[in-house]
Amino acid sequence: MNKDFIYVCQNAKYVHINYKKVDEIINLIEDKGVSHWLDSNPYGILDLNINDLILFLFIYHAIGDYCLWGEPKWQIKADDRILDGSYATIYIIVKRFKHNQNFDMSYKEFKDFMKGNVEIPLLDDRYNNLKTLYEFINSLDKPLSSIILDIKSDIELLEYLVNNLSFFDDKASYQGKVIHFYKRAQLLASDLIHVINKKLNKDIDYSHLIGCADYKVPQVMRCYGMLEFDDSLASKVDNKIEIKENSEEEVEIRASDLMVIDYIYEKLNKKYSRMDINDFIWLLGQDKTKMTKPYHRTITSHY
Secondary structure, X not given: OOHHHHXXXXXXXXXXXXXXXXXXXXXXXXXXXXXXXXXXXHHHHHHOOHHHHHHHHHHHHHHOOOOOOOOOOOEEEEOOEEEEHHHHHHHHHHHHHOOOOOOOOOHHHHHHHOOOOOOOOOHHHHHHHHHHHHHHHHHOOXXXXXXXXXXXXXXXXXXXXXXXXXXXXXXXXXXXXXXXOOHHHHHHHHHHHHHHHHHHOOOOOOOOOOOOOOOHHHHHHHHOOOEEEOHXXXXXXXXXXXXXXXXXXXXXXXXXXXXXXXXXXXXXXXXOOHHHHHHHHHHHOOOHHHOOOOOOOOOOOOO
């Protein structure tokens, strides 16, 4: 575990980890096992060939996997139902991708593409990410998928993503220390390695990835009693008052999320990767009946 996250949790004023409750989740993981979120194959993602899958994942993580909350929440109509959150962005990207893989579009086209009941949060930021991605792809001297398939380790892949795509530069400051989270880069690296393993039967170690410091996983942890907030933070979160990006409160929530994941990883003798443990907890949150407390609200391009 990164010593900076340990430092944050040792000095935390607003967030406390209840290890007794974490141990209960460890028992649940031992009973059920873990699986990657993509194994549910939402909307036939895994039916794509490996080259298309790699491009799809880059597009999705450029525009679709962050800051999807609001009042009212952004939603889309999908056939005979209403979708929101990450599954809504997956749906519209897959729907277009299967007949038109070119997402190098104008701002107006992009705004129409992302149209829902309300404007999606950070629309301009998402469009700029997409333009940055295509500028990067067009600058390469060989296909993006070829470069990704040549990468040998999770560390190498994570560094490649962070060094080449500025929208993955996710860090914060806490009491004078710089804390590197890289949530979206962590998730893309994990997804890429998973599909390479699954489609090509190519074993790539991803044990160095640390998990995703976002708003959904901490929400699940709090609903299951693993994370406890002090009264002032609990009041803000429960009353849906915005938590400022890079505030001590926000950094403590994110660092505690990763500390819990690492604790579970070590207690299970590294049987499952941190990212698989992350996915197990995230998938628990898809049962809306168990989400008795809201997630914290931070306007951010990082999660």
